[in-house]
Amino acid sequence: MTIAELAALIEAENQTPSLPIDRTVSCGYTCDLLSWVMAHGEEGMAWVTVQTHMNVVAVAVLADMACVIMPENIDMPKESIDKAADEGLVILKSPLTAYAICGRMAAQGIPEKAE
């Protein structure tokens, strides 16, 4: 599934419209503790988190993730979004809860770990 298809699936808005959204999402994860995410991060991952500060972008970029998903219409501050756009990291904002987002992703066959 591409980022674009994922965005439609979870009714998300792309917060980084300057970036391409044809990259394939390899797996999904949700957690708000950054060291846990560091331990699980994978290339192409879609990561759902309520954290919005700059370090979220740093963690996602270091792990080469495909996108970060903000649940429940949480707004990421502009400086974080600008940094993500600079680094080529897509940020999606969804009205759904983290639980519902992961439920839809799992139902569509997005795995826990990249194949």
Added chain:
Amino acid sequence: MSFIHAEYPVASGDYTRAGEASADIKRRLKQLGVSSMVLRRVSVASYEVELNLVIHSLGGQLILDVDQDGVRLTSEDVGPGIPDISLAMREGWSTANEEARSLGFGAGMGLPNMKRNADDFEIESEIGKGTRISMRFALT
């Protein structure tokens, strides 16, 4: 012979710039053609050690060396030191303050993540003096 030597000062409490040294280290190693597997392990360890300098230390530096033995990452700081290293190495142990925890740090997973990802991991610390962590990653 060293292919790369770089030093990155890391300021205590500077959350907005935290992670910049690790991002630069990753960029340099990628340019050098280091495999994505090794790159990933170095990235996890460098990020954790850099963030510990920001969160727990009074300031320090991160040093990158690459030679035929692989990648070496060294972290040195000027204090406060770690009273009990075996406790600090335990998964889940953290003395992170409220501010750090509110940002999602303080799971007590950083040092275990470093140890798991590095091929060699050494830590020494002296109260009032500082902490030194040295990690090596084989290139193959």
